[in-house]
Amino acid sequence: MSHPAGTTELTTSLTDDEVLLIRRDFPALNQQVNGHELVYLDSGATSQKPFSVLDAERSFYEHDNSAVHRGAHTLAANATELFENARSTVARFVGARENEIIWTSNATEGLNLVAYGFSNASVGRGGADATRFVLKAGDEILTTEGEHHANLVPWQELAARTGATLRYIPVNDDGTLRMDEAERLITDRTRIVTFTHVSNVTGVINPVETLVHLAHAVGAFVVLDACQSAPHRALDLAALDVDFAVFSGHKMLAPTGIGVLYGRAELLDALPPFLTGGSMITTVTMESSGYLPAPQRFEAGTQKVSQAIALAAAVDYLTAIGMDRIERWEAELGARLAEGFASLPGVRVLGPAADVHRAGLASVDVEGVHAHDVGQFLDDRGIAVRVGHHCAQPLHRRFGVTASTRASAYLYNTTSDVDAAVEAMGSVRSFFGVN
Amino acid sequence: MASGDLAGMYQQVILEHSREKHGFGLQPEADASNHQLNPTCGDELTMQLHLDGNVVRSLTWEGAGCSISMASASLLHDLAPGLTVDEMHARIDLFRELMHSKGAGIEDDEPLGDAVVLEGVSKYMARVKCAMLAWVALEADLAQVAA
Missing domain, CATH: 3.40.640.10 (Type I PLP-dependent aspartate aminotransferase-like (Major domain))
Known part of the structure; x- marks a missing residue:
């Protein structure tokens, strides 16, 4: 819940351990995809549902x-x-x-x-x-x-x-x-x-x-x-x-x-x-x-x-978990995603610089590899991301691309989910023979 | 490591075609030209048909899209020359059948030449449209010249 105006109360973020408990509430997250534990980073498109819902x-x-x-x-x-x-x-x-x-x-x-x-x-x-x-x-x-x-x-x-x-x-x-x-x-x-x-x-x-x-x-x-x-x-x-x-x-x-x-x-x-x-x-x-x-x-x-x-x-x-805590956690995940992607050669993060505050998502353009191919490569490792123009063609045009690959986190994502996406992204260009 | 399915879809020859793009570059004139857009991903492609009478002389095309859509256009470019319009239609139908085979393949894929390397795409429903883009454009070209 939001705090009364004027008060400053320190809100803690979530931790990976807490998130692992949260994940138990989401049956769809507990499955293997293409032989890997599912890493679901497409909540910007749609979220998974807890048992209570x-x-x-x-x-x-x-x-x-x-x-x-x-x-x-x-x-x-x-x-x-x-x-x-x-x-x-x-x-x-x-x-x-x-x-x-x-x-x-x-x-x-x-x-x-x-x-x-x-x-x-x-x-x-x-x-x-x-x-x-x-x-x-x-x-x-x-x-x-x-x-x-x-x-x-x-x-x-x-x-x-x-x-x-x-x-x-x-x-x-x-x-x-x-x-x-x-x-x-x-x-x-x-x-x-x-x-x-x-x-x-x-x-x-x-x-x-x-x-x-x-x-x-x-x-x-x-x-x-x-x-x-x-x-x-x-x-x-x-x-x-x-x-x-x-x-x-x-x-x-x-x-x-x-x-x-x-x-x-x-x-x-x-x-x-x-x-x-x-x-x-x-x-x-x-x-x-x-x-x-x-x-x-x-x-x-x-x-x-x-x-x-x-x-x-x-x-x-x-x-019950607390929106302020969720916001903080996702800001950490968003920064980790952006920093991780930005550190990879040939990968350009669309939007703010990696060290600028953003929501828990990051979209990238991978030089020489189309977003669909990036998404397919990640899916092969059980990592679900969104590819395409994300229903925002004018913005993609503004960035000089027709499509991008987006990883978007939610309260049930851990830092290892982010790291798995970054690691996979780092292998994309060599798989497709680009440099 | 990539799985067998993924490596099967992205065979080396496909990745090469996606980079080399045989036939890329539109001509000022053509016997027919058709533009296709895949609105879900923004992939687009223009396919030009050049005929000698009833026989395909060559295809030229331009487009932007994923490696599958680009490789498929390049492979189609290599397959088409010398085929009659009817034979071309038959190849397109056969390729569509292959793409809809859900990984099973088809009995006689010989007439498709090197384009059979795209068989692995048929396991991925979402990517069939990518592979079909150039072929659908050529089909529309053929309909134009028939009209």
Whole structure:
């Protein structure tokens, strides 16, 4: 949990011994791949799941399975209670109130929900309350060069639908944002500023407070992609003062199919809905319908009940270990990865220098060897990494490569996992006959 | 040490082709040209077909991608000259069959010449697309000239 403002409490990191105990909770980590103990360094793509999360989902179906928010019977009441308790758990985890947490299928859907809310307001939906979301020609949406496609493509589409202009903050050679450009680009025309908290490619941690300050000074909304931060560090969205934020359950020990959109309550109650239908309405006639306030306003149709309950179990698991400790441990692993890779001839670490603070991941370009071949070589030693453009083509283009190899750690990785990846990476070029 | 499977996929001849890239370099003109992109990894390749009547005179290509996709284009370049359009189609079908054989191989792989060295790729589902990239582009070229 985060500490009260003003107090300085020393947080310890994890140790390899503790991590080895943590690993026992993750059945998928306990297996051999290609004759080697699995070294799973692809948590930036998706995380493995502890027994408590698997049990929570199974237990729901074994004992409480029922439709939520409808039906008067006991199981329906139990299911609804579990579902809404899950919302409270997740809300507390990110410093939000229950009515500020919308369940989505994933972070991508959350970003589309916000974009379509603006879009719908721009064609007159949502009445007077929604005029603040209206976009028109001359308005600007500002994203960054370092985004995952999920935080780029929906805004390209929103700009195309509304006539607004999409601009972007370029990145420096080390993957950090050009803050001089951010200051220049955030103007009275800017209506939305959207950026990732932590880069899924470089591990750069963006200056949320500064960007929020710049955006709010001109009355722009801030959308935060927290996919690579919510799983890995304590997050207080209210304190960060962002207007909207998204993250995905499967990257934080929960199942696929569940994500979260956070929005300030006042905004969510005014934003026109995206998906419409059952469960989100007040009165329906053949001509028109009224809509519930958030969160139900944005939760049309059958919900992701077991997944939400499992996400709450994941949050409980992470909280019990302590997000500050997890963040510290991953910073150590990230530094070890970057330093190890950077020490290898012909291996270039994308993003900040190895001695600069980064999240627990590092992506590399291996001179003369394509990322797919690097990934295949590592897989042969049981080491799972991500290869390709990691859904960030513009950022790779900026670095002059089409693809890279990413090792991304989580709370269940040891320093020996990192060392195994570094050692294997050191053998790649000789195997492929490059120097 | 690399496992047998890995060494089987990355045979020396494949690594050599991936570096030498026979036929690399596009010509100003061609009888057909097709661009293929593998959006999952960003690999891309343009394949040009040059014909003498009904017979493949040569292939030229450019692309960027993994060693398997590059070697496969290079091997295809070496295989194609002198084949009729129909024979070329048959070779492409045969190569696809080999790639989908999940490591089992196919009965008569002789017509594929040196390209059979790519058989090891068929054990790795995720890499079959890499090996197929040049062949799919050539297939599209053949469809263009037939139209």
